[in-house]
Amino acid sequence: MPEVRELALRAREASRVLAGTSSATRDQALLAMAAAMLERADLILASNLLDMQAAREAGTPGPLLDRLMLDEGRIAGIAAAIVALAREADPIGEVVSGHRMPNGIWLTQVRVPLGVVAMIYEARPNVTADAAALTVKTANAVILRGGSIALRSCMAITEVLADAIQTVGLPRDAIQYISSTDRAATDELMSLHGLIDVLIPRGGAGLINTVVANSKVPVIETGVGNCHVYVHAGADVSMAVPIVTNSKCQRPGVCNAAESLLVDEAIAAEALPPIVRALADAGVELVGDARAVALGGGFVAAATEDDWGTEYLDLKMSIKVVPGLDEAIAHINRYGTRHSEAIVTGDYEAAKRFVDEVDAAAVYVNASTRFTDGGEFGLGAEIGISTQKLHARGPMGLVALTSTKFIGMGSGQVRA
Amino acid sequence: MPEVRELALRAREASRVLAGTSSATRDQALLAMAAAMLERADLILASNLLDMQAAREAGTPGPLLDRLMLDEGRIAGIAAAIVALAREADPIGEVVSGHRMPNGIWLTQVRVPLGVVAMIYEARPNVTADAAALTVKTANAVILRGGSIALRSCMAITEVLADAIQTVGLPRDAIQYISSTDRAATDELMSLHGLIDVLIPRGGAGLINTVVANSKVPVIETGVGNCHVYVHAGADVSMAVPIVTNSKCQRPGVCNAAESLLVDEAIAAEALPPIVRALADAGVELVGDARAVALGGGFVAAATEDDWGTEYLDLKMSIKVVPGLDEAIAHINRYGTRHSEAIVTGDYEAAKRFVDEVDAAAVYVNASTRFTDGGEFGLGAEIGISTQKLHARGPMGLVALTSTKFIGMGSGQVRA
Numbered sequence: 001m002p003e004v005r006e007l008a009l010r011a012r013e014a015s016r017v018l019a020g021t022s023s024a025t026r027d028q029a030l031l032a033m034a035a036a037m038l039e040r041a042d043l044i045l046a047s048n049l050l051d052m053q054a055a056r057e058a059g060t061p062g063p064l065l066d067r068l069m070l071d072e073g074r075i076a077g078i079a080a081a082i083v084a085l086a087r088e089a090d091p092i093g094e095v096v097s098g099h100r101m102p103n104g105i106w107l108t109q110v111r112v113p114l115g116v117v118a119m120i121y122e123a124r125p126n127v128t129a130d131a132a133a134l135t136v137k138t139a140n141a142v143i144l145r146g147g148s149i150a151l152r153s154c155m156a157i158t159e160v161l162a163d164a165i166q167t168v169g170l171p172r173d174a175i176q177y178i179s180s181t182d183r184a185a186t187d188e189l190m191s192l193h194g195l196i197d198v199l200i201p202r203g204g205a206g207l208i209n210t211v212v213a214n215s216k217v218p219v220i221e222t223g224v225g226n227c228h229v230y231v232h233a234g235a236d237v238s239m240a241v242p243i244v245t246n247s248k249c250q251r252p253g254v255c256n257a258a259e260s261l262l263v264d265e266a267i268a269a270e271a272l273p274p275i276v277r278a279l280a281d282a283g284v285e286l287v288g289d290a291r292a293v294a295l296g297g298g299f300v301a302a303a304t305e306d307d308w309g310t311e312y313l314d315l316k317m318s319i320k321v322v323p324g325l326d327e328a329i330a331h332i333n334r335y336g337t338r339h340s341e342a343i344v345t346g347d348y349e350a351a352k353r354f355v356d357e358v359d360a361a362a363v364y365v366n367a368s369t370r371f372t373d374g375g376e377f378g379l380g381a382e383i384g385i386s387t388q389k390l391h392a393r394g395p396m397g398l399v400a401l402t403s404t405k406f407i408g409m410g411s412g413q414v415r416a
Numbered sequence: 417m418p419e420v421r422e423l424a425l426r427a428r429e430a431s432r433v434l435a436g437t438s439s440a441t442r443d444q445a446l447l448a449m450a451a452a453m454l455e456r457a458d459l460i461l462a463s464n465l466l467d468m469q470a471a472r473e474a475g476t477p478g479p480l481l482d483r484l485m486l487d488e489g490r491i492a493g494i495a496a497a498i499v500a501l502a503r504e505a506d507p508i509g510e511v512v513s514g515h516r517m518p519n520g521i522w523l524t525q526v527r528v529p530l531g532v533v534a535m536i537y538e539a540r541p542n543v544t545a546d547a548a549a550l551t552v553k554t555a556n557a558v559i560l561r562g563g564s565i566a567l568r569s570c571m572a573i574t575e576v577l578a579d580a581i582q583t584v585g586l587p588r589d590a591i592q593y594i595s596s597t598d599r600a601a602t603d604e605l606m607s608l609h610g611l612i613d614v615l616i617p618r619g620g621a622g623l624i625n626t627v628v629a630n631s632k633v634p635v636i637e638t639g640v641g642n643c644h645v646y647v648h649a650g651a652d653v654s655m656a657v658p659i660v661t662n663s664k665c666q667r668p669g670v671c672n673a674a675e676s677l678l679v680d681e682a683i684a685a686e687a688l689p690p691i692v693r694a695l696a697d698a699g700v701e702l703v704g705d706a707r708a709v710a711l712g713g714g715f716v717a718a719a720t721e722d723d724w725g726t727e728y729l730d731l732k733m734s735i736k737v738v739p740g741l742d743e744a745i746a747h748i749n750r751y752g753t754r755h756s757e758a759i760v761t762g763d764y765e766a767a768k769r770f771v772d773e774v775d776a777a778a779v780y781v782n783a784s785t786r787f788t789d790g791g792e793f794g795l796g797a798e799i800g801i802s803t804q805k806l807h808a809r810g811p812m813g814l815v816a817l818t819s820t821k822f823i824g825m826g827s828g829q830v831r832a
Contacts, residue, residue, distance in 0.1 A: 016749070020772065099794060105783050107793060114805050115775070193628055197805050212609055213632050218806045239828040246830035333432070355823045356436065359531070367521050367826025376831070377523060377822070378515065389530050389613050389819035390634045391807040403805035406793070407771045410783025412655040414662035415792070 004188040007176050008116065008143060008195040014173035015115045015141035021170065023090035029136050029165045030086035034079040036164035037129065037157075041075045047156035048125065055149050063253070067123045068150055078126055081381070082133045088380045091398050092139050106409040111402045113139040115197040118189055120145045120211060122203040125153035132161045132175045134383055138401040141174040143196065145189060147203075148181035155179060190215040197403075202384055205311065220391060220400070222384035225255035225339035226311045227369045230328045230354070233264040234347030237271045239366060241278050243344050246368040249282045253313050255385060256340045256362075256372040260308065260318045262328045268295055268321045276300060279317060288319035295321075308335045325350050329357045336360060339387050340369040361387060361394035420604040423592050424532065424559060424611040430589035431531045431557035437586065439506035445552050445581045446502035450495040452580035453545065453573075457491045463572035464541065471565050479669070483539045484566055494542055497797070498549045504796045507814050508555050522825040527818050529555040531613040534605055536561045536627060538619040541569035548577045548591045550799055554817040557590040559612065561605060563619075564597035571595060606631040613819075618800055621727065636807060636816070638800035641671035641755035642727045643785045646744045646770070649680040650763030653687045655782060657694050659760050662784040665698045669729050671801060672756045672778075672788040676724065676734045678744045684711055684737045692716060695733060704735035711737075724751045741766050745773045752776060755803050756785040777803060777810035 018026075037044070048070040055068055091111050098108035117140045121127045128144055135142035146154040158177040166172050178185050190199065193216040201211040205224045212219055229247050231240045247258035263272055272295040279286060280299040287303035288296060300319060307318040308331070322328045332341050342364040343354040351365040362372040372395060374382025379397035386392045392400040434442075453460070464486040471484055507527050514524035533556045537543045544560055551558035562570040574593040582588050594601050606615065609632040617627040621640045628635055645663050647656045663674035679688055688711040695702060696715040703719035704712060716735060723734040724747070738744045748757050758780040759770040767781040778788040788811060790798025795813035802808045808816040 016773070016775075019775075101787075101792065101794070105780075105787065109810075216629050218634070218804060220806070236828075242830050243828065250831050351825075355825075357432070359432075359435075360821065362822040362824060364521075364824040365826060367824050367829040368831050370831040371517075371521065371824060371829070372822070376517065378517070388634060390636070393819050394525075394822045403809050405776065406778040406788070406810045408778060408780040408783050408787060409767075409771075410780060412652075412659065413783040413787070414658050415666050415784050415786040 003180070004178060004185050005192060005195070007178065008192050010173040011116045011141040011143050011176055012195055014171040015113065017171050018136075018139040018141060018174055019113050021139060023092070025168060025170070026090070026136055026139060027086040028168045029170050030082050030133055032164040032167050033133060033136070033161050034082040034086075036160045037075055037079040037082070040160045041072060044075060044153065044156045044160060045070060045072070047152040051150055051152045060149065064123050064149070068125065068153070070125055070153060074126065078129045082129065085133050085137050085381050088137070088398065090137070091402050096404055103413045104411060105413050108407050109404050110407060111399075112405045114401055114403050116141045116143065116195065117401060118143040118145070118196045118199045118217065120186065120189070120199065120201045120203070120207065122147040122207065123149050125150045125157060127202060128154045128157040128177070129161065132158070134381060134398065134401060136165060136170070136174065137381075138398050140401055141176075143176050143178065143189065145178040145186060151179070151181060187214070190217060193217050200384060220384070220386055220396070221388045222386055223255040224311060224337045224387055225257070226260065226309060226335060226337045227256060227258045227340045228260045228262055228332050228336060228342070229258045229369065230262040230332070230341070230343045231264065231267065231271050231275070232325065232328070232343055232345035232347060232350050233266040234350060235267060235271065235344040236346055237267070237274060240271055240344040241274050243342065243366065243368050244275050245278045245282055247342060247370055248279060248284055248317050249315065250368070250370050252315050256369050257313070258317070258342070258369050259310065259312050260320070260335070262320050262322050262331060263292070264328070265291070265321050265323055272319070272321075273297060276319075283315050285316040286319060287316070289321060291321035292319040311337070325353060329354065333359050337387055339385065340364070340372040342367060342369050361385065419596070420594060420601050421608060421611070423594065424608050426589040427532045427557040427559050427592055428611055430587040431529065433587050434552075434555040434557060434590055435529050437555060439508070441584060441586070442506070442552055442555060443502040444584045445586050446498050446549055448580040448583050449549060449552070449577050450498040450502070452576045453491055453495040453498070456576045457488060460491060460569065460572045460576060461486060461488070463568040467566055467568045476565065480539050480565070484541065484569070486541055486569060490542065494545045498545065501549050501553055501797050504553070504814065506553070507818050512820055519829045520827060521829050524823050525820050526823055527815075528821045530817055530819050532557045532559065532611065533817060534559040534561070534612045534615045534633065536602065536605070536615065536617045536619070536623065538563040538623065539565050541566045541573060543618060544570045544573040544593070545577065548574070550797060550814065550817060552581060552586070552590065553797075554814050556817055557592075559592050559594065559605065561594040561602060567595070567597060603630070606633060609633050616800060636800070636802055636812070637804045638802055639671040640727060640753045640803055641673070642676065642725060642751060642753045643672060643674045643756045644676045644678055644748050644752060644758070645674045645785065646678040646748070646757070646759045647680065647683065647687050647691070648741065648744070648759055648761035648763060648766050649682040650766060651683060651687065651760040652762055653683070653690060656687055656760040657690050659758065659782065659784050660691050661694045661698055663758060663786055664695060664700060664733050665731065666784070666786050668731050672785050673729070674733070674758070674785050675726065675728050676736070676751070678736050678738050678747060679708070680744070681707070681737050681739055688735070689713060699731050701732040702735060703732070705737060707737035708735040727753070741769060745770065749775050753803055755801065756780070756788040758783060758785050777801065
């Protein structure tokens with residue numbers, strides 16, 4: 001796919017222009033983008049209608065259709081988020097560290113853009129606008145590739161936004177979309193090491209695993225969350241019930257929703273019946289090990305080994321009765337995806353060991369797993385939630401789209 | 417290679433133990449490692465002698481033999497560096513950020529180890545000890561794989577160091593070496609996404625490109641440096657001569673040595689003859705474009721297109737006469753490897769544009785490229801010099817071997 005390489009070369013040129021722009025210009029571009037989303041909503045909605053018709057004819061399931069669908073309210077929401085982003089502080093140009101070297105060179109480490117960011121995603125056309133806005137804010141160029149189901153919507157949004165940034169003097173090539181739905185285009189994108197600085201897949205585990213396995217471009221993995229709530233022997237059951245139900249039910253389709261419940265055997269007879277009842281009342285399908293089935297009052301079916309590793313993203317939860325803290329931590333470190341993990345306990349030592357020993361981006365004591373979120377954490381606009389350990393871990397704010405550069409100002413120094 | 421997977425599983429277990437150790441224990445382990453290097457030098461030197469004999473018989477060239485060779489002085493140097501590392505501050509456990517969320521959850525972001533670090537390198541057995549010490553310091557487990565030419569030396573050092581950490585109660589499995597010289601072992605290592613947290617190749621461009629192209633484990637690229645010195649029209653020639661010669665000659669075999677010289681046409685007739693003379697006096701082989709050849713007084717042969725992209729790592733340099741700043745910046749951004757780049761100028765605007773527009777880990781005004789170094793930058797022990805933009809850029813100190821974890825301490829909070 002030479003056209004993908006060509007597009008990346010143009011994005012790289014555009015990224016050099018963006019790197020030289022001021023925060024004020026980029027914030028102006030964001031305001032122009034937000035205004036254009038509203039002014040040209042008809043074009044976007046007409047394209048979305050065609051995507052929706054084709055998707056319905058193809059028998060696309062309801063939840064996916066909902067992700068694909070745009071209306072005036074959703075477009076207004078996208079525009080409002082872009083306006084809010086324009087008001088956030090610009091991380092580019094921050095002096096991260098610095099000192100005068102013993103030889104007199106002034107050394108400063110300065111925050112700079114990554115350069116060219118690529119994003120591969122699935123059905124949500126709003127990701128097109130989110131990603132374009134976040135990258136313009138951080139002076140990066142972006143190459144976008146959404147699912148073919150959303151092609152017309154994504155291309156319309158890209159056209160509207162690229163036109164908008166041009167009105168304030170930024171290059172159109174800073175926001176580009178891969179129009180080919182051929183798999184070879186993705187393969188080419190993943191091969192462009194040296195031209196693309198980072199590739200961020202946003203979507204299900206299948207997409208993310210494919211990108212990790214095949215990309216030569218550095219990847220930031222996001223958003224696969226097989227999260228647990230562990231009800232320790234020292235838990236207050238009246239606190240455990242709302243934490244488990246909130247973690248599971250408040251928004252079951254997202255990555256920080258809990259998928260699995262661990263309960264200490266010492267408290268299982270007391271804690272499991274009210275928790276199971278609350279979950280069943282909320283319409284959650286429950287599977288569990290033999291002891292959870294026995295205590296589940298008919299609401300818990302038998303789990304298989306596969307259940308412990310499954311991210312349902314739905315109103316379904318697995319339950320395991322464990323002998324104690326050691327087994328709970330070992331289970332989570334074995335089956336978890338290092339996203340968000342919670343313990344409910346009144347015991348100090350158990351709380352301390354849990355936060356020390358569980359290997360995850362976010363660990364909680366006596367709080368819902370649902371708090372792992374850039375907005376909740378006060379990070380501002382969120383690019384995604386990283387489940388890897390390099391570069392960024394957990395909710396990623398604008399800083400995750402930056403790198404740094406050392407600048408040494410000398411007066412003729414050479415190394416001895 | 418199921419044995420590589422097995423070894424990685426053991427390293428992961430060991431990494432969990434290390435993550436729970438105190439700085440004091442890990443520094444004790446480092447002192448034990450340093451002492452063991454000296455006490456068991458005989459074992460290491462005997463193994464090195466066998467590697468050296470085999471390498472000589474195989475006709476290994478001199479510079480490679482020099483990298484392979486260990487003697488008592490070099491072992492003492494390795495031990496001293498480990499002792500110095502024990503005295504450095506521990507980055508693990510640092511609270512990076514934190515605040516009380518509006519709902520009352522105390523949120524802290526804490527520095528934690530990466531987990532399991534893998535390093536693939538070539539002939540230098542000292543990398544075995546360096547890497548083991550840096551990872552013990554940062555509470556990571558390490559899996560090492562050196563060149564087969566250094567196999568006996570590396571395995572002897574690994575045995576000595578793994579024994580040493582055991583004496584202070586750390587698991588031997590925290591320092592492991594892949595003894596198979598089969599290529600399949602490297603392939604397996606690169607496939608262990610989820611078991612290994614980062615893979616750091618240290619060596620030539622061939623090794624690094626192979627790892628980047630094939631690894632599913634996140635990679636930190638290090639050390640390929642096609643660095644330039646640009647003598648601007650506004651340069652002080654008496655400053656340019658020592659900066660160019662130092663950048664090229666002070667240690668030509670390392671990544672921050674300059675490989676290419678750019679000279680403004682306006683100053684070329686004045687600046688090139690003394691620079692060429694100084695380089696030729698230092699034994700540097702010179703190639704250049706037609707104008708450099710013409711001004712080179714017989715010392716400059718004709719360059720080919722390949723020369724502009726070549727990292728010689730030797731007493732050789734390419735020279736190009738450029739029309740001005742724009743072309744110099746464009747040349748560097750096209751052919752450079754984003755490592756270290758220098759301008760010599762007395763002109764403020766040229767200096768500012770150069771540091772703003774050249775895309776590299778380190779950019780200098782009126783100073784040698786050779787300063788890009790963890791020790792020179794005051795970062796303490798250096799893991800390598802990253803030429804990528806994600807996670808770490810430029811000289812990497814201990815912090816590059818860490819990640820962070822968010823900890824939320826609640827009292828029953830759920831998300832509304």
